[in-house]
Amino acid sequence: MDRGTGDGSINDLPWASVFDPAANARALSAIQAQGFRAASEIVDRFARIATTGLNGKDSSTTSAAPLTDDQRADLFGATDIEPLIRSWWAMIGQLLLGAAPRTPDGASANSATLDLSNAEANGKLDLAATSPGAAKAEVWLHNRGANDLGQVRLRCSDLLAHDGSVVGSGTVTFNPAAAAIPARSSRGIEVKIEVPQGVAPGTYRGTVLAEGHPNLWLPAVLTVRVPLT
Amino acid sequence: MTDIADRSDLVAGVENRLREVAKTVRRSMLDAMPDGEPSRWLYAPMREYPSRPGKALRPALCMTAGRVFGASSEDLLGIAVAIELLHNAFLVHDDVADASEIRRGRPTLAAQYGVAAAVNAGDGLAVVAGQVLRRATRRLGRDLADLVWAEFDTMALRTLEGQATEIGWQLDNVEQLGPEDYLHLIMHKTCWYTTIHPLRVGAMVGSGGTADLRPLVRFGFHFGAAFQIRDDLLNLVGDERMYGKEILGDLYEGKRTLPLMHLLSIAHDEDLALVRDYLARTRSQRSPEMVRTVRELMDTYGSIAFTREYAEGILLVAEEYFEQAFTGAAPGPDLDFLRALVPYVWARWR
Numbered sequence: 413m414d415r416g417t418g419d420g421s422i423n424d425l426p427w428a429s430v431f432d433p434a435a436n437a438r439a440l441s442a443i444q445a446q447g448f449r450a451a452s453e454i455v456d457r458f459a460r461i462a463t464t465g466l467n468g469k470d471s472s473t474t475s476a477a478p479l480t481d482d483q484r485a486d487l488f489g490a491t492d493i494e495p496l497i498r499s500w501w502a503m504i505g506q507l508l509l510g511a512a513p514r515t516p517d518g519a520s521a522n523s524a525t526l527d528l529s530n531a532e533a534n535g536k537l538d539l540a541a542t543s544p545g546a547a548k549a550e551v552w553l554h555n556r557g558a559n560d561l562g563q564v565r566l567r568c569s570d571l572l573a574h575d576g577s578v579v580g581s582g583t584v585t586f587n588p589a590a591a592a593i594p595a596r597s598s599r600g601i602e603v604k605i606e607v608p609q610g611v612a613p614g615t616y617r618g619t620v621l622a623e624g625h626p627n628l629w630l631p632a633v634l635t636v637r638v639p640l641t
Numbered sequence: 642m643t644d645i646a647d648r649s650d651l652v653a654g655v656e657n658r659l660r661e662v663a664k665t666v667r668r669s670m671l672d673a674m675p676d677g678e679p680s681r682w683l684y685a686p687m688r689e690y691p692s693r694p695g696k697a698l699r700p701a702l703c704m705t706a707g708r709v710f711g712a713s714s715e716d717l718l719g720i721a722v723a724i725e726l727l728h729n730a731f732l733v734h735d736d737v738a739d740a741s742e743i744r745r746g747r748p749t750l751a752a753q754y755g756v757a758a759a760v761n762a763g764d765g766l767a768v769v770a771g772q773v774l775r776r777a778t779r780r781l782g783r784d785l786a787d788l789v790w791a792e793f794d795t796m797a798l799r800t801l802e803g804q805a806t807e808i809g810w811q812l813d814n815v816e817q818l819g820p821e822d823y824l825h826l827i828m829h830k831t832c833w834y835t836t837i838h839p840l841r842v843g844a845m846v847g848s849g850g851t852a853d854l855r856p857l858v859r860f861g862f863h864f865g866a867a868f869q870i871r872d873d874l875l876n877l878v879g880d881e882r883m884y885g886k887e888i889l890g891d892l893y894e895g896k897r898t899l900p901l902m903h904l905l906s907i908a909h910d911e912d913l914a915l916v917r918d919y920l921a922r923t924r925s926q927r928s929p930e931m932v933r934t935v936r937e938l939m940d941t942y943g944s945i946a947f948t949r950e951y952a953e954g955i956l957l958v959a960e961e962y963f964e965q966a967f968t969g970a971a972p973g974p975d976l977d978f979l980r981a982l983v984p985y986v987w988a989r990w991r
Contacts, residue, residue, distance in 0.1 A: 444951065444954030448954035450821045451866060455862040
């Protein structure tokens with residue numbers, strides 16, 4: 413067997429320690445920790461995809477976690493890789509948060525509406541997507557009055573994150589682009605944002621306005637999540 | 642305490658089991674191959690790779706994982722054979738794409754029969770793999786059969802995604818790649834179909850679709866990544882007869898392996914320029930001297946040592962994940978075989 417290439421410069425783990433995870437964790441060098449962490453990050457993403465993608469089962473908050481916090485603390489206790497584990501957990505948390513189903517509570521309160529006849533705006537546009545990916549939401553236009561308001565178009569500003577990152581207004585489309593709003597009618601318009609590749613995860617905020625109705629506007633919030641693939 | 646004698650027992654045990662599976666699977670693969678014409682330019686080349694001795698890791702994983710979760714060997718063999726046939730189909734096309742010259746110790750199909758015949762043979766192997774899988778899944782209930790086919794589809798797509806990513810890196814001459822990119826690549830290109838898929842399909846059939854397959858992704862990836870990195874290292878430090886492929890073949894091809902990615906990320910000035918210039922060349926423009934120079938740079942910059950250590954970090958937790966993945970599995974020689982795989986990879990590490 414070829415055992416002659418060990419150069420001695422590496423942390424020479426005794427082979428038996430393979431069976432002792434605690435000893436392994438203590439012996440973990442910086443490079444080993446790097447490999448461990450990178451592998452864990454990738455595999456966590458895939459374990460989640462494999463679950464939701466193939467089995468169609470819901471993933472609970474702990475499904476991606478190989479060990480409980482206690483077990484992990486036990487396994488990696490008193491080692492210098494704790495910060496790595498923490499960042500790893502933070503990342504899992506972010507993924508799980510991002511992938512959690514959007515809460516339906518308060519959906520009606522939050523649904524975005526523009527009351528054109530009363531010049532009243534309610535709610536906000538809440539969109540979430542990965543980069544790259546698409547997010548969709550709906551705005552409802554109401555005309556409670558007796559006048560035909562003709563064609564109404566919506567506009568959206570650039571969406572800006574706290575660190576200056578921008579998702580440009582060009583990525584936002586409305587379907588239909590213009591909606592006819594006759595007297596005593598309501599109409600839903602779909603808002604779609606195509607988040608391009610390379611957009612940093614974060615929260616982006618902007619404003620949706622209705623052409624010809626200068627006093628009407630709605631806040632739009634786009635949450636860009638870490639992509640799962 | 643584990644000593645050298647135990648270790649060689651363990652290695653011999655794993656290799657015996659792999660040899661047994663390889664023999665059965667090889668026979669079944671050849672039985673599944675159509676006879677008839679054109680023999681010389683289709684069916685004969687199609688038989689080439691399946692008749693050469695391979696490691697049979699994939700079918701062994703599928704069959705043992707299936708049995709520890711309760712399936713019979715009869716239910717599993719066809720699926721394991723389909724996996725190995727698809728693997729052979731991938732190898733044929735892979736060798737064409739990489740312009741490799743040796744596979745399993747003999748000339749590649751393209752070298753022996755020409756590229757066109759090799760491409761056809763690869764297609765043929767994929768078709769036969771589908772036939773074998775269809776026969777095998779008839780034994781299963783319809784829902785389970787659907788699940789198994791979906792697993793195969795996922796696996797094939799993952800593999801192609803990985804191949805395409807790698808080709809893209811080479812064609813675009815992508816340089817800003819780190820070890821994490823490499824792991825991402827082999828997750829798609831290698832681990833999914835080498836370890837994760839066989840384990841998952843086995844467990845799926847064994848448990849009638851009820852086993853939790855998620856921990857198998859975890860174990861399969863950690864084990865598979867370490868296995869692949871070990872393979873990449875053997876290509877750099879190994880011995881051609883034992884390895885069965887061209888030594889330094891990956892370097893000739895400019896394949897983005899972990900040591901190469903490390904070298905690219907750490908080399909400076911004229912050394913970095915040299916490596917970049919090397920990678921920008923076509924295979925025929927790369928002389929043996931250049932290959933040797935790049936290989937020496939890997940020593941100078943500690944890329945080999947880095948790779949070993951990085952992979953150790955991945956493998957260290959594989960044992961842990963193994964226990965999670967096989968919590969409900971039946972103890973016995975099959976489970977022992979699976980449990981021995983991680984130490985087996987370790988045993989040939991340095």
